[in-house]
Amino acid sequence: xxxxxxxxxxxxxxxxxxxxxxxxxxxxxxxxxxxxxxxxxxxxxxxxxxxxxxxxxxxxxxxxxxxxxxxxxxxxxxxxxxxxxxxxxxxxxxxxxxxxxxxxxxxxxxxxxxxxxxxxxxxxxxxxxxxxxxxxxxxxxxxxxxxxxxxxxxxxxxxxxxxxxxxxxxxxxxxxxxxxxxxxxxxxxxxxxxxxxxxxxxxxxxxxxxxxxxxxxxxxxxxxxxxxxxxxxxxxxxxxxxxxxxxxxxxxxxxxxxxxxxxxxxxxxxxxxxxxxxxxxxxxxxxxxxxxxxxxxxxxxxxxxxxxxxxxxxxxxxxxxxxxxxxxxxxxxxxxxxxxxxxxxxxxxxxx
DNA sequence: AATTCGTTCAACCGCGACTGG
DNA sequence: ACCAGTCGCGGTTGAACGAAT
Numbered sequence: 001x002x003x004x005x006x007x008x009x010x011x012x013x014x015x016x017x018x019x020x021x022x023x024x025x026x027x028x029x030x031x032x033x034x035x036x037x038x039x040x041x042x043x044x045x046x047x048x049x050x051x052x053x054x055x056x057x058x059x060x061x062x063x064x065x066x067x068x069x070x071x072x073x074x075x076x077x078x079x080x081x082x083x084x085x086x087x088x089x090x091x092x093x094x095x096x097x098x099x100x101x102x103x104x105x106x107x108x109x110x111x112x113x114x115x116x117x118x119x120x121x122x123x124x125x126x127x128x129x130x131x132x133x134x135x136x137x138x139x140x141x142x143x144x145x146x147x148x149x150x151x152x153x154x155x156x157x158x159x160x161x162x163x164x165x166x167x168x169x170x171x172x173x174x175x176x177x178x179x180x181x182x183x184x185x186x187x188x189x190x191x192x193x194x195x196x197x198x199x200x201x202x203x204x205x206x207x208x209x210x211x212x213x214x215x216x217x218x219x220x221x222x223x224x225x226x227x228x229x230x231x232x233x234x235x236x237x238x239x240x241x242x243x244x245x246x247x248x249x250x251x252x253x254x255x256x257x258x259x260x261x262x263x264x265x266x267x268x269x270x271x272x273x274x275x276x277x278x279x280x281x282x283x284x285x286x287x288x289x290x291x292x293x294x295x296x297x298x299x300x301x302x303x304x305x306x307x308x309x310x311x312x313x314x315x316x317x318x319x320x321x322x323x324x325x326x327x328x329x330x331x332x333x334x335x336x337x338x339x340x341x342x343x344x345x346x347x348x349x350x351x352x
Numbered sequence: 353a354a355t356t357c358g359t360t361c362a363a364c365c366g367c368g369a370c371t372g373g
Numbered sequence: 374a375c376c377a378g379t380c381g382c383g384g385t386t387g388a389a390c391g392a393a394t
Contacts, residue, residue: 014363014364015362015363015364016362016363017362017363052364052365053363053364056362056363056364057362057363060362060363061362061363103361103362103363104361104362107360107361107362108361110360110361111359111360111361112360
């Protein structure tokens, strides 16, 4: 015989609370408190509710110290930090945010923060950076699938896009590497890289990415992707892939900032580099749009993944990619500057 | 204007932890 | 040590609402 449920009383009201019920509950608790027994409370207060429901209503809604309104950026940041340390311990997290309930924080996490983290390629469970580099590492297979579908132009395009994206990632790594530039902790913080082991994942995957950029990775089982003249030339072929003096690491700081601007969202916040004083408009680590990041959910099956990716990145009409890896687009005449601009600029730098 | 779809959040449910007899 | 009652937590649900079609 199992334990009888708390709310097995017949005729006990459920659902949304009426204003009169709220009034009764508040008046009773103000007069008598709730320490003795939640179970007895509704009977004594003249409420047709179970004690559990009363407790929930009080702690999540009627308590006088509850803070109302949208969570501030500081509170958001604190939640993310605490969640990375504590996991789904909403009650513990809420003790660090006065006036916020565990339920509110849990809801806010599930409806806002989780999605924001996914958008910038951070796994909300592990708090590690995953998607971009995971997808890049699978790019050879995806390119093979593209080529097999007979769309080699788009495959080449993807390859070129991968080069551009790789260079941006390199730039980000450069930004975070003290030997090259003083660490920009503000930028790193905003990217969620300071507390995240993802930075090290990022660095560890360098060699694999290098191979991809140099065109040395076979794509598919029986095909080798032809090199892309001009684009692959951006990376000095004489530089050993293992060398720390990769030409990309010598991209000037301004170029780096330009790359970051390119990958940033047109939001209201700004990113200021404390070293150079350069301010990058529209940079918001938690507000980067899906349009400039990889899809948050990727099909499990390799075939589906490839098909989705190809359809998304190339589209049935190559000029209007509609889903998938939308951020990779070399021809963006409507924008202030494009990936092509960045590559052109980078090319100029490499030649000088 | 009507309908569908997506998002939000208050409230519920079930389970484990705690407590007192 | 055991047990029943109670509390608190975290996952889930569904009504309400706004946006899109």
